Structure formats: C-alpha cells, structure tokens
Amino acid sequence: MRPIARTLSAAVIGFAVGAGAVSGGLIAYDHLNPSNAIISKSKVQTPYATVASYTPPTLPLGPDTISNVVKRDGPAVVKIVATVPQSVSISSSPFFNPFFGSIFGNNIPMTPQTEVQTDIGSGFFINSRGYLLTNDHVIHGATKIQVYVPGYSKPFNATRVGTDYATDLAVLKISAPKPLPYLVLGNSNQTPVGAWAIAIGNPYDLSHTVTVGVISAKGRPLTIGNRHYRNLLQTSAAINPGNSGGPLLNLAGQVVGINTAVSTQGQGIGFAIPTSTVEEILPQLMKYGHVIRPWLGVFIGTDSKSLAQQYGLPTSTGVVIAYVEPNSPAQNAGLYAGEVITAVNGQSVTSASQLKSIIDKTHVGQHITITVNDQGRIVTRNVTIGQEPNGPITEPSTVPSF
Incomplete structure (x- = not known):
C-alpha cells in the first residue's frame, strides 16, 4: 500500500x-x-x-x-436521513449491572437483538x-431513506x-x-x-x-x-x-x-x-x-523481483497470488495462493498494476488463459471472467484485489 x-x-x-x-x-x-x-x-x-x-x-x-x-x-x-438496523447483543441476566458487571463474572447470558440506528x-x-x-x-444497509429538501416542510x-x-x-x-x-x-x-x-x-x-x-x-x-x-x-x-x-x-x-x-x-x-x-x-x-466490472478474484501479495529465485521463475517477472476468493472465477479455474502469475493471454505480467490493467480491459464472460509458475512447473489455466460483487469483500490483508 x-x-x-x-x-x-x-x-x-x-x-x-x-x-x-x-x-x-x-x-x-x-x-x-x-x-x-x-x-x-x-x-x-x-x-x-x-x-x-x-x-x-x-x-x-x-x-x-x-x-x-x-x-x-x-x-x-x-x-x-437513513434508518439502518444494527445487530447488538443485550444481556438477558437480571443480575447484570452495566456499571459494575455481573455476579456471574464474564459468563453473562447475551441475547441478540436488532437496534435501529439513524444515520445523517x-x-x-x-x-x-x-x-x-x-x-x-x-x-x-438502510431500510428507509428520507431526503430533506429546502423549501419543503416534510421529508421525501x-x-x-x-x-x-x-x-x-x-x-x-x-x-x-x-x-x-x-x-x-x-x-x-x-x-x-x-x-x-x-x-x-x-x-x-x-x-x-x-x-x-x-x-x-x-x-x-x-x-x-x-x-x-x-x-x-x-x-x-x-x-x-x-x-x-x-x-x-x-x-x-x-x-x-x-x-x-x-x-x-x-x-x-x-x-x-x-x-x-x-x-x-x-x-x-x-x-x-x-x-459491471470484470473480476478475477485474487489478491496479489507482491511482485517483488527478489522472489524470482524463491519461486523458481525463469525471469524476475510475475506476481504472487496471496489469496483466492471463494466462489470466484480464479477459484473455479483452479488458481490458488502461492502460485505466480507470469502471463495473461500470452502477455507477460510484470507488476500488480499491469495485471489489474489487463483484467480491466476484459469483459464479463470472456475466456482468458492465465500462465502460472507453480513451484517451477509452468501451467496454463483457462479462466472465465466474472462480475465483481457490489459489496464488501473480506480480505486477508491490505493487498490489491482484481
């Protein structure tokens, strides 16, 4: 980063x-x-x-x-003004005091409840x-959205x-x-x-x-x-x-x-x-x-040239897959963490930014080939580009996703 x-x-x-x-x-x-x-x-x-x-x-x-x-x-x-339900856990113990704790120590029975939050x-x-x-x-996440417009007494x-x-x-x-x-x-x-x-x-x-x-x-x-x-x-x-x-x-x-x-x-x-x-x-x-964005579904850990010897690369090019997202095009194609992507459709990949640029130029449903170095073994896998989810993706770290 x-x-x-x-x-x-x-x-x-x-x-x-x-x-x-x-x-x-x-x-x-x-x-x-x-x-x-x-x-x-x-x-x-x-x-x-x-x-x-x-x-x-x-x-x-x-x-x-x-x-x-x-x-x-x-x-x-x-x-x-947005109304957003929030999940909270409330103590169900009659002996629980929010200021001094519980006579049962930390073993407090908790009941999940929904709390309404108003966001402005x-x-x-x-x-x-x-x-x-x-x-x-x-x-x-809002279930109700109200808009206050100048000149109107009530929100829309x-x-x-x-x-x-x-x-x-x-x-x-x-x-x-x-x-x-x-x-x-x-x-x-x-x-x-x-x-x-x-x-x-x-x-x-x-x-x-x-x-x-x-x-x-x-x-x-x-x-x-x-x-x-x-x-x-x-x-x-x-x-x-x-x-x-x-x-x-x-x-x-x-x-x-x-x-x-x-x-x-x-x-x-x-x-x-x-x-x-x-x-x-x-x-x-x-x-x-x-x-609509093309999506491969991998997180790139590094594209450091120092990894060439470690991963047995013929040259100091390629990007290391740090994580493959579940149910992604990458996972469906058999890609996994630790492999080094060296080329896409025969075009050499030398950096994470270049990989992103290549994927961005594809379209959803397009078939591409990805060449990887798997501990010295060169493998080509066929991938069908998917559509990027419109929501948060749980990441293993702050590495770029494509």
Missing part, C-alpha cells in the same frame, strides 16, 4: 454515523441566478445528469464571490426530476436507483411536485491544484454549513476498511462527518468532487471523489443499478 493510504487507513472517517455522529454532505444548484443562463446554454443534456461541456468561467472575483455561489447553489443541497448524510440533485448523488456509505421518501460499493457512490430518486434545482458537474481533470474549493453539507447535522479551501492534491489513494479509493481529490476545505456525499464546488458553482472522507489526525486534510470518476460510472448506475 502506498504511504498515504497506509498512514490514513485507520484514521479516516468516511462513513455515515448514527445519532451521535453523522456523515454525508451535499450542495445545490439554483437556476434563478442570472449567470446560470450562460451555463444552461453551454451544457450537454443527458438522460441522467447535467455535465459541463466547456471550461466554465469563474464568477467575478470579489468579496461576494463565494457567498454568491452558495446563494445560487444552496437550494439543491439536501439532508439525507448529504447529497445533491443532478437533474430537475429528483435524481440525486450521495455516497454509498451514507445509505448502505427516497428510493435507490443505483449503488456502487467500490467507488462509494449512490444515486437516489425522490418524487417532488415541481422541478427541482440541480448542480452542474464540472471537469475535475481540468481543475488545477491550488484552485479554490467550496464545500456545502451537514457536518454533525449542522445543515447547510459552508467551508472553503483549495484543491491540495490530486490522485490520492486511500483505504478505509474494505474500500480502496484509487483516485481522490485532497482538499483543505473543512470536511467533517456529515459532509460525506456532498459536492466540492469550484468558483463557477460546479461540482468537481463528492466529499467523502477526512483525516482525524490532522486539520485541513479532506478527500473527495472527482467528477471524472462520477461521469464514468453514472450511466451504469442509472441503467443497471450497479457497475
């Missing part, structure tokens, strides 16, 4: 938390602002969202620039028909349109009596490091909180639990539990990132999913409800 991921993996909050802690964040886009006419004429209309097709001009710089963006975008910011997050509308974006972790019940565990994105849908304000997705690839960034969300349930900073870095990898983020924006705009799922805006009021995580070991270190990632998967979320 890269140093940044290793340092922050245990110290990052990127999930929705219940009553005492919250996650999520979101922002809005108001079409009543006169400057919006320029953006509306220049955007590309799609069935699922509004995406800027040009490099947007910034608003006139001045003391009111940020407040004007907030005023224009604020009506599209929503609060998301954020999101923002991506079109006028009630479709909105948020983080998957904000609504993951939301339905899931699509979710993607891997990128931590989700699309929800509400039915409102009239068209809703929405945000334009800007171009994160063209957003330079050092550019101003504005976050709007509900940190700790403090609705429509605005924080400002800059884009501190791009392309940050990060691991939080079983989620492996490979390409995040880093920002100095304050992000707290409750901001997750909300947009990170540029000075044109366009979304360049989806606020997702914050480091608990330092100030001014927040992370957002870039809109370049959103635009890649949003069509599939809208069409299929999930993202």
Whole structure:
C-alpha cells in the first residue's frame, strides 16, 4: 500500500454515523441566478445528469464571490436521513449491572437483538426530476431513506436507483411536485491544484454549513476498511462527518468532487471523489443499478523481483497470488495462493498494476488463459471472467484485489 493510504487507513472517517455522529454532505444548484443562463446554454443534456461541456468561467472575483455561489447553489443541497438496523447483543441476566458487571463474572447470558440506528448524510440533485448523488456509505444497509429538501416542510421518501460499493457512490430518486434545482458537474481533470474549493453539507447535522479551501492534491489513494479509493481529490476545505456525499464546488458553482472522507489526525486534510470518476460510472448506475466490472478474484501479495529465485521463475517477472476468493472465477479455474502469475493471454505480467490493467480491459464472460509458475512447473489455466460483487469483500490483508 502506498504511504498515504497506509498512514490514513485507520484514521479516516468516511462513513455515515448514527445519532451521535453523522456523515454525508451535499450542495445545490439554483437556476434563478442570472449567470446560470450562460451555463444552461453551454451544457450537454443527458438522460441522467447535467455535465459541463466547456471550461466554465469563474464568477467575478470579489468579496461576494463565494457567498454568491452558495446563494445560487444552496437550494439543491439536501439532508439525507437513513434508518439502518444494527445487530447488538443485550444481556438477558437480571443480575447484570452495566456499571459494575455481573455476579456471574464474564459468563453473562447475551441475547441478540436488532437496534435501529439513524444515520445523517448529504447529497445533491443532478437533474430537475429528483435524481440525486450521495455516497454509498451514507445509505448502505438502510431500510428507509428520507431526503430533506429546502423549501419543503416534510421529508421525501427516497428510493435507490443505483449503488456502487467500490467507488462509494449512490444515486437516489425522490418524487417532488415541481422541478427541482440541480448542480452542474464540472471537469475535475481540468481543475488545477491550488484552485479554490467550496464545500456545502451537514457536518454533525449542522445543515447547510459552508467551508472553503483549495484543491491540495490530486490522485490520492486511500483505504478505509474494505474500500480502496484509487483516485481522490485532497482538499483543505473543512470536511467533517456529515459532509460525506456532498459536492466540492469550484468558483463557477460546479461540482468537481463528492466529499467523502477526512483525516482525524490532522486539520485541513479532506478527500473527495472527482467528477471524472462520477461521469464514468453514472450511466451504469442509472441503467443497471450497479457497475459491471470484470473480476478475477485474487489478491496479489507482491511482485517483488527478489522472489524470482524463491519461486523458481525463469525471469524476475510475475506476481504472487496471496489469496483466492471463494466462489470466484480464479477459484473455479483452479488458481490458488502461492502460485505466480507470469502471463495473461500470452502477455507477460510484470507488476500488480499491469495485471489489474489487463483484467480491466476484459469483459464479463470472456475466456482468458492465465500462465502460472507453480513451484517451477509452468501451467496454463483457462479462466472465465466474472462480475465483481457490489459489496464488501473480506480480505486477508491490505493487498490489491482484481
């Protein structure tokens, strides 16, 4: 794992938390602002969202620039309240005292029960028909999702349109009596490091909180639990539990990132999913409800050249399989831990990143050949590529999965 991921993996909050802690964040886009006419004429209309097709001009710089963006975008910011059942164990002993323990010592009879947890997050509308974006972790496992929209006294019940565990994105849908304000997705690839960034969300349930900073870095990898983020924006705009799922805006009021995580070991270190990632998967979320990804089902332990002699490789190439996931294409093909993958379809494999790139270019159902070195014995196995599960995968360690 890269140093940044290793340092922050245990110290990052990127999930929705219940009553005492919250996650999520979101922002809005108001079409009543006169400057919006320029953006509306220049955007590309799609069935699922509004995406800027040009490099947007910034608003006139001045003391009111940020407040004007907030005023224009604020009506599209929503609060998301998710009801999530949690399994807990409650003592069934009448002699148990939660402060002093039990007269039976540690042998306390426990009864499993279900406890309801309320998680608070954020999101923002991506079109006028009630479709909105948020983080998957904000609504993951929820049995009921409510959306609080500015201007309405009662919340709307939301339905899931699509979710993607891997990128931590989700699309929800509400039915409102009239068209809703929405945000334009800007171009994160063209957003330079050092550019101003504005976050709007509900940190700790403090609705429509605005924080400002800059884009501190791009392309940050990060691991939080079983989620492996490979390409995040880093920002100095304050992000707290409750901001997750909300947009990170540029000075044109366009979304360049989806606020997702914050480091608990330092100030001014927040992370957002870039809109370049959103635009890649949003069509599939809208069409299929999930993202279709090719899947092999192996965890790679190392691709160190020092293993060449240990594994009897003819050259110092190949990647070592650390773990094979149960019921995966790899297991069905007979691959197992300890083997060294040296080639896929005759193409030499020299690194874990190269293996990932090769697998990513395949499609579900495709037949491939994988050449392995099994303790000096060269074997070729036929593998049928599967579809990656849309959920957490229990990993033996923090090694990359393909």
